[in-house]
Amino acid sequence: MDAIRVRGGKPLRGKVRISGAKNAALPILCATLLSDGESRLRNVPKLRDIDTTAALLRFLGRDVQVDAPEVTVAAGSTVKPEAPYELVKQMRASVLVLGPLVARFGRAKVSLPGGCAIGARPIDQHLKGLQAMGCKITLERGYVIAEGPGGGGRLRGAEVMFDVPTVTGTENLMMAAALASGRTTLVNCAREPEVEELGRILNKMGAVVDGAGTDVMHIKGADRGELAPFDHAIIPDRIEAGTYMAAIAASGGDAIVEGVELDDLEAVMVKLRQAGVEVTSEGQNVRIRREGPLRPINITTAPHPGFPTDMQAQMLALMCLAKGESVITETIFENRLMHVPELQRMGASCVIRGNTAVVQGVDKLYGASVMATDLRASASLIIAGLAADEETEVRRVYHLDRGYERIEEKLIGLGADVARVKGADA
Numbered sequence: 047m048d049a050i051r052v053r054g055g056k057p058l059r060g061k062v063r064i065s066g067a068k069n070a071a072l073p074i075l076c077a078t079l080l081s082d083g084e085s086r087l088r089n090v091p092k093l094r095d096i097d098t099t100a101a102l103l104r105f106l107g108r109d110v111q112v113d114a115p116e117v118t119v120a121a122g123s124t125v126k127p128e129a130p131y132e133l134v135k136q137m138r139a140s141v142l143v144l145g146p147l148v149a150r151f152g153r154a155k156v157s158l159p160g161g162c163a164i165g166a167r168p169i170d171q172h173l174k175g176l177q178a179m180g181c182k183i184t185l186e187r188g189y190v191i192a193e194g195p196g197g198g199g200r201l202r203g204a205e206v207m208f209d210v211p212t213v214t215g216t217e218n219l220m221m222a223a224a225l226a227s228g229r230t231t232l233v234n235c236a237r238e239p240e241v242e243e244l245g246r247i248l249n250k251m252g253a254v255v256d257g258a259g260t261d262v263m264h265i266k267g268a269d270r271g272e273l274a275p276f277d278h279a280i281i282p283d284r285i286e287a288g289t290y291m292a293a294i295a296a297s298g299g300d301a302i303v304e305g306v307e308l309d310d311l312e313a314v315m316v317k318l319r320q321a322g323v324e325v326t327s328e329g330q331n332v333r334i335r336r337e338g339p340l341r342p343i344n345i346t347t348a349p350h351p352g353f354p355t356d357m358q359a360q361m362l363a364l365m366c367l368a369k370g371e372s373v374i375t376e377t378i379f380e381n382r383l384m385h386v387p388e389l390q391r392m393g394a395s396c397v398i399r400g401n402t403a404v405v406q407g408v409d410k411l412y413g414a415s416v417m418a419t420d421l422r423a424s425a426s427l428i429i430a431g432l433a434a435d436e437e438t439e440v441r442r443v444y445h446l447d448r449g450y451e452r453i454e455e456k457l458i459g460l461g462a463d464v465a466r467v468k469g470a471d472a
């Protein structure tokens with residue numbers, strides 16, 4: 047497996063263009079299951095998670111062409127409404143086929159995703175919502191089997207209140223509701239921009255979704271066979287954008303991040319400014335400049351529009367270099383501070399107390415061989431490496447390839463000294 051080698055100490059300069067949002071593309075690809083005909087997605091990032099979703103859709107019987115940044119999905123001649131463990135274990139977001147499959151075909155068999163490196167990540171809220179819509183849910187040998195009313199019938203609109211706002215849970219139920227009879231009301235929904243984006247798609251397809259991006263949504267479903275295919279360009283990836291912003295700041299650079307949806311990144315930009323980073327924008331371009339010392343900041347992750355858990359690791363890496371103590375609390379996932387021990391190996395001074403990391407900024411980080419257990423943790427190690435003295439080797443690059451398109455190329459474009467080392471990982 048590959049590693050990424052980073053020689054730190056070069057301030058990032060120039061421009062970097064942001065790709066389409068992974069977490070918007072995944073549910074939208076799954077939404078293609080709701081209609082027949084050919085849907086076309088544009089601005090799709092070239093990522094391993096997209097390839098996994100394409101493989102899953104093909105397994106389900108769809109005809110999928112991936113020619114990044116375009117993907118087309120058409121109905122094939124057969125349907126096998128089953129997501130096997132082999133694919134689900136590679137990517138938890140595979141659970142997003144559950145809602146559309148049972149709504150469109152009356153039945154779905156989807157492997158339970160199990161736990162993952164960042165926490166237990168249950169799907170009880172997805173299942174509770176589907177049950178409220180008339181689904182019979184059985185758990186059998188690691189699989190969820192969902193069946194429409196009366197052995198495969200059309201789902202019924204329902205009122206569903208989420209106990210916790212869940213992004214993929216909200217998306218699964220939105221897709222199910224898009225083909226349910228009558229009206230569905232979803233309360234305490236996730237308000238992430240990716241949820242709002244899925245609402246746009248379902249409206250394009252012919253469902254009536256009102257309130258996507260707010261905490262209460264009303265959805266009027268269409269009949270099976272009534273939803274139309276769509277053509278859509280995916281929104282920019284706010285987490286990729288935030289990651290490059292943190293990287294530029296960590297390196298003491300001055301560079302422009304192009305193609306950013308500013309409204310989606312308010313929390314990150316506010317925190318960067320508090321940390322002493324100059325953040326200015328013009329249209330969809332954001333200039334990040336950091337000359338002086340970094341100030342410590344406190345961060346508590348929260349559902350959107352709060353500070354995104356997917357940016358916690360990257361900001362924590364940045365705070366390792368601030369002048370003073372930062373307190374960073376992770377509230378969404380119970381095990382998402384796995385980057386801290388790796389950052390410690392690079393000279394960071396952090397202690398973990400429960401779900402909080404207390405970071406004492408140091409003057410310098412040092413290059414080391416490090417590895418991370420998840421995507422965003424890996425990004426935080428790259429950021430630390432860019433600011434560190436000498437050479438850092440970030441192993442298990444396959445995590446990065448799940449969610450950052452051409453990361454080393456983009457960093458090289460900003461003047462970083464990075465390279466992919468083939469077969470270096472142990």
Ligand code: EPU
Binds near residue numbers: 421
């Ligand atoms: N939760 C439940 N029950 C459920 C569902 C969720 O208790 O049925 C809990 C989770 O355990 C967690 C919280 O609710 O504590 C929020 O989890 P959520 O369901 O919102 O997470 P997700 O939908 O599985 C998406 C993103 C993640 C991102 C989270 C939080 C996609 C494909 N994934 O996951 O992205 O961290 O929302 O914003 O959209 C990443 O891109 O690196 C990533 C992990």
